[in-house]
Amino acid sequence: MKKAVLYAVFLTCCFFAPVNAHAEAVKFGVPPWPGVTVKTEILAQIIEAMGHETEQLEVGPAIVYNGLTTGDVDVYVASWIPLQNEMFKPLKEKNAVDIVGVNLDEAGVSLAVPTYVWEAGVRTIADLDKHAAKFDSTIYSIEVGSGMQISTEKMINNDVAGLGDWTMLCSPVPAMIRAVQDKVRENKWVVFHGWQPHWMVFQMDMKFLEGVPGSEELVSESTVYTLASLDFKDRFPQVHKFLGNLYIKGATQSEWINEYGFKKVRPEEIARTWIPANLDTVEKWLEGVKAKDGSPAIEAVRKAYM
Template sequence: MFVFKGWTRSVGISALTLALWMVSTGGALAAPTVKFAAPPWPGVTVKTAMAQRILEAAGYDTHVTNASWTIALQGVARGDIDADLGIWMPTQKSTVEPMVKSGKIDLLVKNVPDAQYDLVVPDYVWNAGVHSIADLNKYADKFDHRIYGIEAGNDGNQVMIDAIKNDTYNLGDWTLRPSSTAVMLTAAGRKIDDKEWIVFLGWKPHWMNIKYDLKYLKDPKQIWGGGSVVYTAVNPTFEKKNPNVIRFLKQMVVSSDIQSDWVYDYGYKHESADEVVDRWIKNNMDMVAQWLDGVKTADGSGPALAAVKKELGG
């Protein structure tokens, strides 16, 4: 009997404490927090900000960790991070596939199903007859036997380093010049302005596809692994416990052209991610509605779309 009374008293104290806490906080439970990771790439930066803005309007808290893509993915595998919207396949396959097979991460959806990562040339080089990687060595002198790459250690660089080492496409006496993405694009822009020949690593989504008229070279030997896609990776435990957020993330799919527009405004015109996100959401509520089909607010009180429209307009 004594135990029963003590239990009753504990429940009463707990109920009183909860009641006082709810009064002090306006009666609302703390909003769930969705934790994202994003490597320092403009496309992923804006896309992640887009997801954050929509979820926050729906009542969630969000947090983003900026880190290299390998560290970000490791965070997802550990459960420190819930989702990463920037997994490029097949270029990151060697790292990603073992994590998927071991159950440490899930690849939820192809959020950019028509991405591309290959060698590119300006349109005037294409018009001169360079349509394939196999055509490069015919015009080696015009290219100075050089391919322009990005940061050392990047998977795309390695594809071409291996091709040179193995004399694939007769590129054995070529060199790859690694640099930062910004330096590579500056060099490309200068040569394009002067109508000089250049071949470099290109990808979409990216503003380079809007600023310049580029052609992606055919790859008959498929050293680049075929067509590229960008995945959303999630932690499996988070996926099971948060079906509402997962429904949104699974439906948040864009074309490379749309994301290239985001990257152009953010990465080339240097608008803030918030400016790009808020304007796009307001002007594209029809697509946001597709992303939020069947998704509720964080407290489950109503459709998330209504909350987003109320806060962001459109």
């Protein structure tokens, strides 16, 4: 398995540069989010047990969506809808990507606050601007180019709930969470992007805020799609069938995220432990799927983890 890191300036560049990609490898686009990182690693290990090579291209979602149309990315398992609609809908309308299936539907997103802030009266997004000074008029956001960042920027630009003069402090997910935890340790007020499944739900004493008119793109129950390039099914028909069978429970992904994001277990180790311990689930994913040599894929996986 190869992992490649691509550095991109989201606001100025949408060109996806190939990174030593093997034509015969299944190339995953992987934004730097704990759940996606572990989920992709588990899928990659299963695909490798089937006899195929894989690559993981660590880039932001805007680059991934573009890569699906240029041949630089084969698969993306983190298409959160409606949060990523700005990137997803144009490709869907043009039939430019293969919507393989839904891999997760027990997901939700909103702005969130520590429980002590919620208990002080901040229950909805409409309550934020009443206490702007305590929040430093700042929303702690994940990285630029993400669906949550784009949706929140729209809310600010449209002055939803008086947030027009607020700013966003954007950073990768781990950095955002560390900054929020620093605020919480000092008992300060902070509002930030929250979502589930994620370890933050289990490890942080927090509450999600109710939405208001104009916040619908951010505050939502989400569906997570698996996307592929249009030629992927022809090149990897059995892997495509596997990914079409894929369905992950929210609690399972939260478990992965907790292991990686909170306990700091390496994704490779999580996958090597989880797969053989959950072969009943893997067998459902691989129903009717063949390995590269034509044998049942589940048998190839069992053999790899004996």
